[in-house]
Amino acid sequence: MISQLHNLKCNLWNKTMSEEFLLLGYQNLGAFKNLIFCLILGIFLMTVAGNFLIIGLVSTSSQLHSPMYFFLGHLATTDILVSICIVPSLLNVLKKDGSNISLGPCIFQLFLFCVSETVECFILTVMSYDRYVAICCPLRYRSIMNNRLQHHLVFWSWFLGTMSSINLAAQIYMLCYCKANIIDHFFCDTVVLLELSCSNTFAVKVQDLIVSVTVTLLPFAFIFLTYVCIFVTIIHSPTPTGRQKAFSTCTSHLLVVTAFYGSLFSVYGSPSSGYSTNLNKSLSLIFTLITPLFNPVVYSLQSxxxxxxxxxxxxxxxxxxxxxxxxxxxxxxxxxxxxxxxxxxxxxx
CATH class of the missing domain: 1.20.5 (Single alpha-helices involved in coiled-coils or other helix-helix interfaces)
Structure with missing residues (x-):
């Protein structure tokens, strides 16, 4: 029904509808294609296995039944989601030197990608608050970070991330795509779909900007402020042992936050750079392939x-x-x- 209304809307505007896109991915890899394919497949398998391992350990080990590891399990879930959402499509594009994808699966892939990254922003924010309470208010940590608050924070993280992604995906789906149907990327991303649309995308771009500021910049500012408070508390700690122990509890989270937001801002922080260059595709590859692997590696080595x-x-x-x-x-x-x-x-x- 929604698809019929969409086609009717585009027909009323006398616009030819593109129902299929061509993902170009990486072209002219030559003899390196099989090597790159195997490398990406290996990283994908390690990412999924590593994050499932963290989820399994958090679920079965009584010594990991704490708020920090409860949130870590949900962080691992978002990493699995983005990996399963993007990497199989990337491997298919590499294997075939380009792959066709219809509008419905394209928008669904965009939705899953937005959900995973939005929820990860919220979960990282929740984890920073957990570290803030543990270091700055250690005597009240158990009473503040109780089971009810933990589940509320996780529930609202997933709920807000899902609802904002549904809204954005629906808005992009309702646009008309009558320009060239070639996507010079390895997955369906927001900016490239907006560029292909022949509809008036101003309202969607404004909404995308508002959502991006809400789910990325505001959580990042909150994380920054919590770590300022954490570092001030650590500096005023009376003993070197206390300072070292307090800093070690938040090192892993700080590394993950730096990697996530560093790659996020490098990909989406420069809208004028476009999405047709190999540089942007390489940065997106790091963001969607390496960052999800980075999280279990860091926590396995640091914790x-x-x-x-x-x-x-x-x-x-x-x-x-x-x-x-x-x-x-x-x-x-x-x-x-x-x-x-x-x-x-x-x-x-």
Missing amino acids: QEIRCAFGKQIRKLLFSFQMFLLRFLAELVTTRVTKKKKYIVTKVT
Whole structure:
């Protein structure tokens, strides 16, 4: 029904509708295409496996049942979402030297990408507030960051991210696309779709700007202010041990925030640079491929709790495997002894 209304709207404006786009991706890779394909596939598998590992550890390890790791599990979920949303399409484009995508799947891909990045902005903001309370108000940390507040913060992060993405995706879907249907990119992004539209995109661009400021710049400003307070508190800590312990608790989050917002601003911070250059595609590749892998790597290396939980789970798996082998061997020996006794009894009789 929505698709019919969309086509009717474009027909009333006497505009020929483009129902399919051509994603160019990276052209003229030559002999390096297979190598790049395998490299991207390997990074994708490591990203998904690493983030699923974090989710599994947070869910099963009692020592990780704290607010910080609860939020980390949701951060890993957003990284999985953006990887699954973008990378398979990228691999398909690389394999075929360009791939066609219809308007519906294109908008759906845009929606999932917006959801993952918007929710990640909110989750990183929530995590910075968690670190602020833990360092600046340690005696009230348990009472402030209780289970109810944790679930409320996560719920509103996903709800606001999803609703804003639905609104933006719907607005872009209702535009008419009657220009060239070639997208010089490896996925459907907001700016490139607006450039291809022959409708009046002013209202959509204003809305996109308002949403971008709300979900990126305001959370970034909040994160910045919380870390100013955190650093002031750390500097005034009476003991070097206390300063080191306080700083170590927020190092991983600070590195992830720097990587995320650094790549985000490098891709979307210069609208005049366009989306047809290899530089922008390379920055987008880093943003959608490397950054989701960066998060589990940083937390695995920096967090002793995650390393201990991982080692504990490995030992449990090894112990379970050893017990399985012992039971299997015991049953095997018992079966052979029983058969041998039956053979002896049969031979004697």
